[in-house]
Amino acid sequence: MLELRGVSRHFGGVKAVERLDLNVAEGEIFGLIGPNGSGKSTTVNVIAGLFEASGGQILFKGRNLDGLPTHRRLQLGIARTFQNIRLFGQLTVWQNLWVAQNAPEDRARRGFLSRWLGGRGGARAEMAGLLEFSGLAHKRDELAANLAFGEQRRLELARALAAKPKLLLLDEPAAGMNSEEIGQLRDRILKLRAQGMTVLLIEHVMELVMGVTDRIAVLNFGQKIAEGTPREIQNDPGVRKAYLGGA
């Protein structure tokens, strides 16, 4: 579904990501881990289109994403969450989801004709369902800025889902969560996969990564140093060295 071929991203002299090859199959939950500064977030930003790749190709469902602006990538089916939550604080929970309804079928529904033909109800029902799924139905009309931290994280995810993506890029969704919350997040991700979602998970919190991913790639200094199943990665000496610095 998502293929990175030799993707690089340089900032002046800094090689944040260097010739990265990645292949995420449809329906897979793929983890991307690595020490701080290894290029994980940069990779997400490049896939999402916020940064241009300095080299290499990104293919989504076989289509080259080169030159496509971020909002068009969303419309193709790639949604992402942010590491430090970027909600629309001055908008309500409901409005945050509403703004994100940009999947092609929703945009078509908003055309003048279909509104007259009564297509609107469907969109509302879907958003209500999303609120239920994220446990936020009771906070529908609350300003996003007033939510508790855990609720904000859930809204961040719900907003990405409102865009009906095929591929979900999660940028450290578990940061700052306690064990119970991590468990809930894990369940939610697995439920999404059961519904056919493909997930690329950037994460530090090993509890989540090891418990939910099918395969993992490890980055260090912008380069991939290992790839495999969670078990293989856990036993890989190179990975240990990267994280802990020496045997």
Add this chain to the structure above:
Amino acid sequence: MLDFLQAVSDGVLFGTTYALIGIGFTLVFGVMHKLNLAYAATSIGGAYAGLLIFQVWAGAPAWAVFFCAFLGGGVLGWVVYVTCFHFIPLSNPLAPLMATVGMLLLIDEVIVHATAGMPQNYPAMFDDVMLRAGEFTLRGDLLLVGGVSVLCMIVLLALLYRTRLGLATRAVSQQPVAAQLCGIRVGQVNAMTFVITGLLGGIAGALIGASVGALSPLLTAPLTVKGLIVTVIGGLGSIPGAILAGLLVGGFENLFQLYRGVTERDLYVMLLLFAFLVFRPGGLLGPKGGHD
């Protein structure tokens, strides 16, 4: 050809005052990432304050007036800081901007009231001195304007790059939170920035008054616009840029006036700005894509 050279040289010399105004805008922007729209008004206000010395010293020489303007500008700069930036939370993007607009109007009106709307004569120095080279003239008073402006720029740059205050200012402009954690009193640095730009503005105002021969509150709006244009052309946040741009705008302005007359002149200055915005939004010496 001679007219051309004359226009350019006069324009560039006068443009040094635009450079000073531009520096004032750009310095506040660089340090606080905010626009102080009242700046040109404080500059003219300072110039008027300079005239106050005649109340106490009837026959005061020109340099005394300039000095008074210098001080007046500094005081006004501090006042603007307190009324617009000290109490209002800086995270609010629009409120400080609007407050400076309020101060601009306020200062303008105070001037109008104090002078009953009549333009005031402004003393000049060396206005009877003319250096000639054939038909080409360099007005003595304009040379002084240029000279004083250059001196101010040098002093300012020395201040920024050779003193502790300057170091603190540069630190705050780059990383206000980190600067605070290092013990730098950000509020004080910001206030000082306003005072210093105010002092600069006072001199600029006095120099403008001196070279034009008179001061009027009508000068405020065009000076604000021109100062902002200089700031943008030079690159927001870049002092050397503001200097270059000031000279550029001054020179071009006079050329436009020479070839197209006074009424169309300002229109062409706008076009010059738009050309920069389209082709080089970062300005002469700013980053290529422009600042936020």
Add this chain to the structure above:
Amino acid sequence: MDFYYGLAQTVGVHTLLGLSAYIVLLTGQVTLAQAGFFAIGAYTAGMLTVLAGWHLVPAIGAGALTGAATACAVGFPALRVKGLMLVVATLAFGEGVRLFFFNFDYQVAKGEIKVGPVGGEGFRQIRFFQENGWTTGEVMLFIWAFVILVMAALWWFDRSRYGAVLRAVGEDEVAAQSVGVNLTAVKVSAMTVGGAVAGIGGALYAHYTTHIEHANFNVLLATFAIAYPIVGGLSNVFGTLAAVIFVQAFLIEGLRDLGDWRNLLFGALIVLAMNLRPQGLFGGRRA
């Protein structure tokens, strides 16, 4: 009574000016160009009724259209200019429009006399209302019909998805584009709508004052345009209306006894308002 009608006319037209800035401010673009679009609407409509004999209503429509078209044209390069630089760019645009009209002559002979704009002197004898026997009260109602229409339309926008999208863009552009919002379309459309509203306001202005000139559309007017929505708060359209009433009615007229000190107090009041209530009169809570 005529005095109050006149005041209501001013409040109405200034409300339109403020609303034109309101919608653009929602997207985070601080614009000092609205006075320019206002001027374009004014001159366009004036010229159509005076020189081409049009009825006022289509002339207002034309004013709205020219305002919108210019705003759209400005909207695209405005995208390339960020944050505070946009303030300067729009200010320069507004001044450019003013300077254009300062140099603009277009006169047509009507019978014995020549009518039309004459550069610095301005555009006199825009007498549609007078020639058609409108009373001051009728003019006031006419103006307010437009004000109410525009307010209703913007109120409706605010409650619709478009309003939420505008505010999302104003709050966080990166997040907005990451959830699929087309920033260009949103920002330019907001600017265009603002231009149309300003054009309507300008058209009405030209006809009730009967004489316009470049100096009417100066930097001061441009700052009034954004002052209203900022002081009124960006939560809803009523904030802008309240600010206009507050400024025009209360301040400028109510303090008439203080004569020339009014303008001084206006500046002082803005400073005070921003210090005491930076989020604006109606700001801080969503509608």
